[in-house]
Amino acid sequence: MKKQAMTIITAGRRKRWRxxxxxxxxxxxxxxxxxCAMLLLGNTIYTLEEVIGALSGEASDGASFAVTTIRLPRMLAGLFAGFAFGIAGNTFQTMLRNPLANPDILGITSGSSVAALFCILVLQTSDTTASIASVISGLGTAALIYILSRGSSFAVGRLIIVGIGIQAMLTAVISYLLMEGAREDLPTALQWLNGSLNGAQMDALLPLFLTVAVCAPVVLALGKHLSTLELGEQSAFSLGLNTDKTRVLLIVSSVCMIALAASVTGPISFVAFLSGPIAKRLAGSGSSNALPAGLVGVNLVLGADLIGQFAFDVRFPAGIITGVLGAPFLLYLLIRMNRKGSL
Structure with a gap:
């Protein structure tokens, strides 16, 4: 009987892993x-051979400029930002055991946005300075939310409520900055707020590349501990997990990725919110969903950008498309949680 049970468990584990x-x-x-579609498609459609030639420096000047200066940075921005949004959003949702507990709703993304907008509209600094300010502000917002929600013990519900309050306050600050900013800077600020891959440049992408290269492996390596945190504070502690240290590492890594991604592309709405649940539906719950959530984030951002560019007569930024997709899902999730009594 015991051997049969072990056989069933092993078969189930292999099935989930497969x-x-x-x-x-x-x-x-x-x-x-x-x-590939991001590199091939545009005002002029190039063949795969022409794109390869442009990347290797053997194509014509027109193809080389379009591919290497415009399309390649745009594609890389969507690739790394999408992965950062997806893996960070899944980390918060899993760690806090609530699909609503993502950086967008908790106000962390808005915290990064306030600093970036202040640099764009008021200080008119370089992209590097805006990126640094965005990371610092994002980490500061996350720390403030964590401290205010801590109390005598950690509580997920309290953290979400505090985060929503911080989000409302920061949204008001963003509105104030937009009203008081110089008119000539408003188009750039509004395009950035909508979440767009337009104007991505290789120089501004380097901090995002390095951050994802450092922080994503940390989150992936802590995937097992993240699943343990999903069991709850007491259960994780009883299994010997240092919950505070693990949570701090996960939060810092995720916030750094979110902040750098937002500083490059703007806060592309609902990518962090959608990636985790979609990944869980596709890959199942037997293993860590960090990697599939990151890949879902990549597909959402790149797919939304392609739809926004070519599906309509007017071109829309990626954030508009993801917002249209994410808003109905948020309403569905709220209705479902309300029926289950989770709200």
Missing amino acids: RWIIMNSLLGLLSIVLC
Whole structure:
């Protein structure tokens, strides 16, 4: 009987692992297809040979300029920002055991946005300074939310309520900055707020590349501990996990990725919110969803940008498309949680 039970458990584990591998492979393949489409499509459609020639420096000046100066930075911005939004959003949702507990709703994204907008509209600083200010502000916002919600013990519900309050306050600050900013800077600020890959440049992408390269492996390595935190504070502590240290590492890594991604592309709405639940539906719950959530984020950003560019007569930024997709899902989730008594 015991041997039969072990056989069933092992078979189930292999089945879940096989599903996880297959879905990650498919998501990765779709990401590659979308990356290629970002390089091939535009006002002029180039062949794959022409794109390869442009990347290797052997194509004509027109193709080389379009591919390497405009399309490649745009594609890389969507690739790394999408992965950062997806993996960070899933981290918060899993760690806090609530699909509403993502950086957008908690106010962390708005915290980064306030600093970036202040640099754009008031100080008129360089992109590097805006990125640094965005990270510092995002970390400060996360620390403030954590401290205010801590109390005598950590409580997820209290953290979400505090985060929503901070989000409302920061949204008011953003509105004030937009009203008081110089008129000539408002188009740039509004485009940034809507979440767009337009105007991405290779120089501004380097901090995002380095941050994702450092922080994403930390989150992936802590995937097992993240699943343990999902069991609850007491259960995780009883299993020997240093919950405070693990939570701080996960929060700092996730906030750094969110802040740098937002400083480059703007706060592309609902990507951090949608990636985790979609990844969980696709890859299942047997293994860490950090990697599939990151890949889902990549596909959402790149797919939304392509739809915004070519599906309509007017071109829309990626954030508009993801907002249209994410808003109905948020309403559905709220209704579902209300029926279950989770709200």
